[in-house]
Amino acid sequence: MYQGLIKRYRHLLPVDDSMEIITLNEGNTPLIEVPAVAEAAGFSGKVFVKYEGLNPTGSFKDRGMTMAVTKAKHDGMKVVMCASTGNTSASAAAYAAKAKMSAVVLIPDGNIALGKLAQAMIYGAKVIAVQGNFDDCLRYVKELCAKYPIALVNSINPYRLEGQKTAAFEIVDDLGYAPDYLLIPVGNAGNISAYFMGFTQYKETGMSQKIPKLWGFQASGAAPIVENRIFEKPETVATAIRIGNPASWEKAVKARDNSLGRIEKVTDQEILFAYRLLATTSGIFCEPASAASVAGFIKYAKDLEKDSTVVMVLTGHGLKDPDNAINQAPEIFHVKNNLKAIEEVVI
Amino acid sequence: MYQGLIKRYRHLLPVDDSMEIITLNEGNTPLIEVPAVAEAAGFSGKVFVKYEGLNPTGSFKDRGMTMAVTKAKHDGMKVVMCASTGNTSASAAAYAAKAKMSAVVLIPDGNIALGKLAQAMIYGAKVIAVQGNFDDCLRYVKELCAKYPIALVNSINPYRLEGQKTAAFEIVDDLGYAPDYLLIPVGNAGNISAYFMGFTQYKETGMSQKIPKLWGFQASGAAPIVENRIFEKPETVATAIRIGNPASWEKAVKARDNSLGRIEKVTDQEILFAYRLLATTSGIFCEPASAASVAGFIKYAKDLEKDSTVVMVLTGHGLKDPDNAINQAPEIFHVKNNLKAIEEVVI
Numbered sequence: 001m002y003q004g005l006i007k008r009y010r011h012l013l014p015v016d017d018s019m020e021i022i023t024l025n026e027g028n029t030p031l032i033e034v035p036a037v038a039e040a041a042g043f044s045g046k047v048f049v050k051y052e053g054l055n056p057t058g059s060f061k062d063r064g065m066t067m068a069v070t071k072a073k074h075d076g077m078k079v080v081m082c083a084s085t086g087n088t089s090a091s092a093a094a095y096a097a098k099a100k101m102s103a104v105v106l107i108p109d110g111n112i113a114l115g116k117l118a119q120a121m122i123y124g125a126k127v128i129a130v131q132g133n134f135d136d137c138l139r140y141v142k143e144l145c146a147k148y149p150i151a152l153v154n155s156i157n158p159y160r161l162e163g164q165k166t167a168a169f170e171i172v173d174d175l176g177y178a179p180d181y182l183l184i185p186v187g188n189a190g191n192i193s194a195y196f197m198g199f200t201q202y203k204e205t206g207m208s209q210k211i212p213k214l215w216g217f218q219a220s221g222a223a224p225i226v227e228n229r230i231f232e233k234p235e236t237v238a239t240a241i242r243i244g245n246p247a248s249w250e251k252a253v254k255a256r257d258n259s260l261g262r263i264e265k266v267t268d269q270e271i272l273f274a275y276r277l278l279a280t281t282s283g284i285f286c287e288p289a290s291a292a293s294v295a296g297f298i299k300y301a302k303d304l305e306k307d308s309t310v311v312m313v314l315t316g317h318g319l320k321d322p323d324n325a326i327n328q329a330p331e332i333f334h335v336k337n338n339l340k341a342i343e344e345v346v347i
Numbered sequence: 348m349y350q351g352l353i354k355r356y357r358h359l360l361p362v363d364d365s366m367e368i369i370t371l372n373e374g375n376t377p378l379i380e381v382p383a384v385a386e387a388a389g390f391s392g393k394v395f396v397k398y399e400g401l402n403p404t405g406s407f408k409d410r411g412m413t414m415a416v417t418k419a420k421h422d423g424m425k426v427v428m429c430a431s432t433g434n435t436s437a438s439a440a441a442y443a444a445k446a447k448m449s450a451v452v453l454i455p456d457g458n459i460a461l462g463k464l465a466q467a468m469i470y471g472a473k474v475i476a477v478q479g480n481f482d483d484c485l486r487y488v489k490e491l492c493a494k495y496p497i498a499l500v501n502s503i504n505p506y507r508l509e510g511q512k513t514a515a516f517e518i519v520d521d522l523g524y525a526p527d528y529l530l531i532p533v534g535n536a537g538n539i540s541a542y543f544m545g546f547t548q549y550k551e552t553g554m555s556q557k558i559p560k561l562w563g564f565q566a567s568g569a570a571p572i573v574e575n576r577i578f579e580k581p582e583t584v585a586t587a588i589r590i591g592n593p594a595s596w597e598k599a600v601k602a603r604d605n606s607l608g609r610i611e612k613v614t615d616q617e618i619l620f621a622y623r624l625l626a627t628t629s630g631i632f633c634e635p636a637s638a639a640s641v642a643g644f645i646k647y648a649k650d651l652e653k654d655s656t657v658v659m660v661l662t663g664h665g666l667k668d669p670d671n672a673i674n675q676a677p678e679i680f681h682v683k684n685n686l687k688a689i690e691e692v693v694i
Contacts, residue, residue, distance in 0.1 A: 001378060001521040001522065002377060024377075024630050025377035025378075028377070030371075031348060032372050036447070051372075054401050054402075054403065055401075056377070056398070056401065056631065058666055079693075081693075093630075094626075096630075097629065098629055098630035104693050106689070109681055115669045115673075117673075117679070118669040118673045118676065119632060119665070119666070119669075121672065121676030121679075122627075122665065122672040122675060122676045123630060124626065127680065128679070128681075128689060128692055129679050129681045129682070130684055130689065131681075131682070131683050132684035140689050144689070148693075148694065174349070279469045280444050280470060280471035281444060281447075282445055283371050283403070283404075283440075283441035283442055283470060284371065284441075285404070285466060285469055318469065319405055319466070319664065319666035320666065322669070325469040326461050326462075326465045326468065328469060329468030329469045330471075332464075332476050333474065334456055334478075335475055335477055335478070336478050337478040339487055339490055342453070342475060342477060343491065345475055346426075346451050346473070346475070346495075346497075
């Protein structure tokens with residue numbers, strides 16, 4: 001019986017037998033072949049998505065959180081804390097609940113999209129809206145975690161990346177080999193670094209023969225690594241990668257260079273096209289940010305080696321952002337209550 | 348590499364090698380132990396949830412749809428059709444997209460919750476709002492599917508239940524034995540019937556020793572089977588089981604009686620209490636309708652055999668209905684931009 005990624009990969013993770021494992025059976029997400037996307041890009045190889053939206057709280061963050069909260073619990077902490085308006089807060093709140101700990105989430109006040117916070121709230125986190133910006137929130141989190149026995153679970157917590165690297169293990173285990181390319185959205189840049197760690201560790205322990213080329217994609221309105229400059233006001237429809245000064249900037253550059261990869265940018269228009277294409281041709285609904293992988297694939301398919309194997313990471317489920325789906329979807333037909341009227345629309 | 352439930356259980360399903368399998372790698376959902384829920388109910392046995400919200404479109408409907416759409420494709424159909432405002436339409440649209448078929452969804456016009464339709468729309472279904480009620484919509488679907496080569500994928504399609512029964516197989520495979528009890532929400536009553544089919548087939552083929560007692564739970568405002576009467580105007584916060592005249596009524600009664608089970612009702616208040624309890628104590632977020640299982644467990648735990656093994660089915664992900672989560676969640680704290688103000692709320 002599958003019982004979460006720590007149990008499955010514990011020999012490759014910084015855990016020991018004295019730790020109580022805090023898990024929601026995260027990981028073990030499907031690798032789904034998407035031939036229709038390959039076809040749309042005129043690409044001849046094998047193309048898969050790693051559908052991380054099927055983690056328990058709907059995003060890849062759960063992989064890191066099982067590690068971070070297991071460690072916090074082991075250290076005797078009673079509270080976990082983060083600054084986040086999105087997927088991190090949902091995951092932190094869920095794992096804290098499972099661990100019988102409290103979670104505190106700091107967010108900037110004003111223009112709060114309640115939908116994005118619905119999860120953290122229902123899992124029972126204390127959500128505090130601060131009359132400041134995101135940087136203020138993160139600073140307060142750091143100060144309070146330094147002053148009190150509170151575990152910081154933002155991505156600067158190194159256990160987060162340790163958990164996230166297991167997605168690379170799963171891909172190799174599923175395929176039976178390391179893919180030639182891994183395409184991934186880049187926001188705070190922790191995840192591309194985690195995949196690099198994972199693929200490297202699998203190669204070093206003899207579980208695979210090579211490290212895939214890591215190709216990262218930023219939104220063009222939030223492309224600090226591509227343009228090698230901080231974006232003071234990052235802007236993109238892909239909110240989960242709307243980050244102007246990534247925490248793991250250097251690690252991501254290293255992952256790119258050491259894997260002989262690339263980090264490129266895609267426009268919001270390209271992201272939304274890919275988002276719709278994936279749903280309408282392959283039946284897979286992801287967050288807009290996740291579609292940056294697919295947009296990058298379509299844009300740069302011509303540069304990929306022929307007949308190679310490509311895996312695109314979809315970081316979060318589309319249900320995280322239903323408003324965007326409605327904006328992107330076609331109109332509803334309104335018809336009278338008789339067969340003929342309906343027949344005319346259907347046939 | 349896991350490639351969906353048909354591939355895994357094809358020897359127990361009505362498929363043959365000539366069929367192209369239409370799959371999104373559905374199934375293989377986690378069975379998660381929830382000791383905090385057992386504790387809250389004062390129950391001494393082992394208690395698990397089967398978290399069906401982690402199917403690709405966020406509900407158990409995908410299990411049936413992979414079968415129904417595989418069959419429709421094999422039969423040369425170009426279009427699938429259903430009447431639904433919720434999970435069925437999302438699933439039908441996704442599998443039709445994967446199969447390169449069209450999907451048509453009929454819904455009653457007026458008071459449409461767009462959020463519930465976001466998925467069907469983004470997967471590319473043609474959504475038609477009819478100036479009539481749900482029964483009108485279903486009647487038109489039947490008429491059009493009889494007149495044209497269109498596949499009807501509402502639950503009267505028998506392939507749906509064939510796919511859904513695989514959840515019972517997975518539970519036995521995960522535990523290594525059949526649980527003593529399976530607790531499940533009952534709306535249109537197809538799913539309890541499907542679990543009965545699955546557990547029965549596993550026993551008959553020697554894969555398990557017994558059939559669990561099936562305990563179904565209806566909402567008290569929509570409890571036709573419990574009260575043995577049609578509810579003309581069913582009403583409950585658990586919209587996915589707001590059904591007054593279940594299609595699989597007789598099958599459900601048979602499943603109950605032949606498994607020595609029960610079908611009982613739970614109030615909206617009990618459902619919402621269970622919904623919050625599961626999220627805040629176990630980090631699991633489900634649809635309100637799914638929480639009927641948990642509400643039933645809490646209400647009737649005293650009648651369960653001591654030290655037995657109980658599995659509760661959670662049919663859909665909580666992200667399907669974020670508005671309800673916000674309504675049920677505690678307030679957000681609003682504080683000034685200084686450490687002291689935040690400290691006062693946190694500590």
